Amino acid sequence: MQYTSKFFQTVCALSVICLTLLVSSPLALLAFSDSASPTPVSDPPNDQEDPVPENKYTIPNNAIDAYYMNENPDNPAIPSKPVYDVFTVEERQAQGLVLEIPKVSPYYGQKVVYLTFDDGPEPENTPAVLAILKNQGVKATFFVVGNQIEKYPAVLRQIYQDGHAIGNHSYNHIYRELYQSTNSYFSQLRHTDEIIKNIIGVRPRISRAPGGSAGSFTKEHWATLKNLGYTEVGWNISSGDASSAKAGQLVNNIAAQMDNKNLWSHATLLMHDGRGHAETVKALPAIIKFYKDRQFEFRVVNFETPSPW
Numbered sequence: 001m002q003y004t005s006k007f008f009q010t011v012c013a014l015s016v017i018c019l020t021l022l023v024s025s026p027l028a029l030l031a032f033s034d035s036a037s038p039t040p041v042s043d044p045p046n047d048q049e050d051p052v053p054e055n056k057y058t059i060p061n062n063a064i065d066a067y068y069m070n071e072n073p074d075n076p077a078i079p080s081k082p083v084y085d086v087f088t089v090e091e092r093q094a095q096g097l098v099l100e101i102p103k104v105s106p107y108y109g110q111k112v113v114y115l116t117f118d119d120g121p122e123p124e125n126t127p128a129v130l131a132i133l134k135n136q137g138v139k140a141t142f143f144v145v146g147n148q149i150e151k152y153p154a155v156l157r158q159i160y161q162d163g164h165a166i167g168n169h170s171y172n173h174i175y176r177e178l179y180q181s182t183n184s185y186f187s188q189l190r191h192t193d194e195i196i197k198n199i200i201g202v203r204p205r206i207s208r209a210p211g212g213s214a215g216s217f218t219k220e221h222w223a224t225l226k227n228l229g230y231t232e233v234g235w236n237i238s239s240g241d242a243s244s245a246k247a248g249q250l251v252n253n254i255a256a257q258m259d260n261k262n263l264w265s266h267a268t269l270l271m272h273d274g275r276g277h278a279e280t281v282k283a284l285p286a287i288i289k290f291y292k293d294r295q296f297e298f299r300v301v302n303f304e305t306p307s308p309w
């Protein structure tokens with residue numbers, strides 16, 4: 001009996017020592033603390049997140065204050081903002097999405113002007129134009145050429161980030177290639193869309209035919225334009241900067257055409273920011289002043305922009 005009791009006491013003492021060693025051991029504590037630590041709340045398991053469908057409409061990461069067209073055919077009214085599409089024509093066709101543009105009432109104001117610049121981006125004139133526009137707090141519309149964008153993608157990115165509207169103005173602007181057939185025209189538009197989308201993540205829905213649509217567009221051009229959902233944008237005032245006119249003359253050209261008050265509700269002014277158009281840059285502050293002095297509203301081209309004629 002005494003022997004059993006001593007054995008029991010020894011076992012008990014050994015157990016206490018073992019337990020003490022275990023609890024006080026840093027390794028044991030570490031193991032205990034690891035197994036007991038809760039999963040951080042800020043890091044939920046992946047399988048609880050909603051799966052994002054591949055074709056789901058998402059606003060691009062570099063989104064600006066613009067209207068982004070999505071897959072929804074019932075587009076709401078379009079406010080006075082640049083319009084961009086998250087899908088190309090090919091993507092819309094492949095996914096069975098609506099191609100045609102939504103019906104929007106044209107906006108006629110008392111005094112409205114759309115400043116438009118063609119043939120850029122260009123490394124000197126375009127940044128100079130952007131600086132003037134920023135300084136004056138004015139937004140404009142740039143009809144850009146695909147092979148120029150390939151050379152100066154950063155300038156295109158700046159146009160976009162500054163909140164201006166961007167339109168498609170063909171890939172190479174070479175009339176004999178562009179107007180060879182309806183197909184050649186639209187393949188240049190599609191190609192330029194791809195280039196633009198690769199740079200800013202979205203593509204334009206407005207376009208301007210190099211040299212203007214008059215004399216170049218057939219019925220087939222207009223039908224295809226409608227089916228594919230492009231909006232052709234002409235002009236009703238020319239700065240005359242395609243000539244070698246000096247800055248002062250450009251301002252006078254514009255002022256003379258603005259005598260026609262029928263244009264005040266939707267004055268669409270053609271200018272160029274491409275190579276060799278330094279005089280346009282020089283004239284721009286005076287052109288903006290002309291419209292500001294007469295309390296004109298500066299708007300960007302979108303679906304609300306009326307046909308110039």
Ligand SMILES: [Zn+2]
Nearest residue numbers: 118119210211
């Ligand atoms: Zn042009």
